[in-house]
Amino acid sequence: VQVPSVTLNNGKKIPIFGLGTWKSKPGEVTQAVKDAINCGYRHFDCALVYGNEPEVGAAIKAKIDDGTVKREDLFITSKLWNTFHSKKLVIPSLKESLTNLGLDYLDLYLIHWPMGYKEGGEKFPQDASGKVLYSDVDYVDSWLELEKAVSLGLVKSIGLSNFNKDQIERILEHGKIVPVTNQVECHPYLNQKKLIEYSLSKNIHITAYSPLGSPDRPWAKPGDPLLLEDPKIVAIAQKYNKTPAQILIRYQIQRNVIVIPKSVTKSNIESNIQVFDFNITDEGMKILDSFDCNGRFLHLNAVKDHKYWPFNTEF
Ligand SMILES: NC(=O)C1=CN([C@@H]2O[C@H](COP(=O)(O)OP(=O)(O)OC[C@H]3O[C@@H](n4cnc5c(N)ncnc54)[C@H](OP(=O)(O)O)[C@@H]3O)[C@@H](O)[C@H]2O)C=CC1
Ligand SMILES: CC(=O)C(C)=O
Numbered sequence: 001v002q003v004p005s006v007t008l009n010n011g012k013k014i015p016i017f018g019l020g021t022w023k024s025k026p027g028e029v030t031q032a033v034k035d036a037i038n039c040g041y042r043h044f045d046c047a048l049v050y051g052n053e054p055e056v057g058a059a060i061k062a063k064i065d066d067g068t069v070k071r072e073d074l075f076i077t078s079k080l081w082n083t084f085h086s087k088k089l090v091i092p093s094l095k096e097s098l099t100n101l102g103l104d105y106l107d108l109y110l111i112h113w114p115m116g117y118k119e120g121g122e123k124f125p126q127d128a129s130g131k132v133l134y135s136d137v138d139y140v141d142s143w144l145e146l147e148k149a150v151s152l153g154l155v156k157s158i159g160l161s162n163f164n165k166d167q168i169e170r171i172l173e174h175g176k177i178v179p180v181t182n183q184v185e186c187h188p189y190l191n192q193k194k195l196i197e198y199s200l201s202k203n204i205h206i207t208a209y210s211p212l213g214s215p216d217r218p219w220a221k222p223g224d225p226l227l228l229e230d231p232k233i234v235a236i237a238q239k240y241n242k243t244p245a246q247i248l249i250r251y252q253i254q255r256n257v258i259v260i261p262k263s264v265t266k267s268n269i270e271s272n273i274q275v276f277d278f279n280i281t282d283e284g285m286k287i288l289d290s291f292d293c294n295g296r297f298l299h300l301n302a303v304k305d306h307k308y309w310p311f312n313t314e315f
Contacts, residue, residue: 001040008180009203018043020262032264033059047079053100077108085116085137090145114308183207189295207258
């Protein structure tokens with residue numbers, strides 16, 4: 001399968017479809033990335049905090065070494081974790097991801113969240129009662145370091161993740177580089193119509209994370225809504241003779257949203273990329289749009305009182 005690309009605001013191209021790697025266990029992700037490359041994936045979404053970059057990197061190395069792909073055929077993203085926001089930690093943390101992945105440059109580096117956490121220790125620093133400890137580093141200062149990383153040649157493109165409109169505005173006001181993307185949760189229950197409209201007006205593409213509703217998120221509880229099993233989605237899938245996952249992925253592609261479903265299961269990896277041989281009708285897209293219900297699965301309510309928690313505005 002040949003995956004089409006989207007051209008970013010700096011002229012670079014990103015495959016509109018890629019593989020997510022959050023929760024992919026170190027013992028399974030190397031095979032998953034190899035399987036993915038074998039069937040046409042070229043875009044991989046990683047992060048330092050996922051704890052599996054070395055194992056993703058092992059697969060990349062193996063598939064370059066065996067001649068299946070070249071480095072320049074691949075699009076590799078990583079993200080700056082919340083405990084590395086201060087000026088002096090940004091570039092060292094980016095370099096740590098490069099070392100983990102075995103790469104000398106990233107295609108894309110994102111600020112993972114606008115909130116900074118207490119630096120210098122655990123990735124999830126907590127007090128005795130389990131409350132996450134914060135830093136007050138301004139994400140604008142982190143952004144200026146990401147800009148530096150571009151001029152150092154460590155990364156081709158830079159962007160944001162989990163930023164709301166007001167936070168993007170601050171980046172546009174104080175930065176020199178316009179972020180190429182804002183990676184946010186996006187699926188029919190939270191279709192992000194307003195954020196997409198606003199972002200496109202600034203030439204910022206949206207990347208949809210948790211496009212399948214993140215059923216393996218660690219805090220999922222029995223009885224929580226299951227997007228992949230929603231009878232309305234299943235009915236649409238049956239109509240097109242496709243799987244619910246394929247409908248949810250195709251939905252984003254038809255809205256020109258970059259989409260990064262995670263899988264470590266070979267059959268899912270292979271079927272999730274089979275989304276370039278059919279079209280959802282305009283009417284079908286409208287029906288999918290109509291499921292929007294502010295249905296956020298990743299709200300990080302435990303850090304709601306952080307001054308940069310992004311989900312307290314309309315979008
Ligand atoms: N920037 C950010 O803050 C965030 C970024 N992300 C990124 O987005 C990626 C995707 O989001 P994520 O939250 O992982 O969740 P997804 O919505 O991609 O769902 C992943 C789950 O769906 C299952 N699955 C995959 N394909 C199928 C299929 N065809 N049929 C049935 N089940 C399927 C997977 O199981 P299996 O593995 O067995 O196939 C896994 O349990 C992440 O992995 C990460 O890279 C995600 C959250 C936050
Ligand atoms: C999955 C992820 O990227 C989180 C929770 O930050």
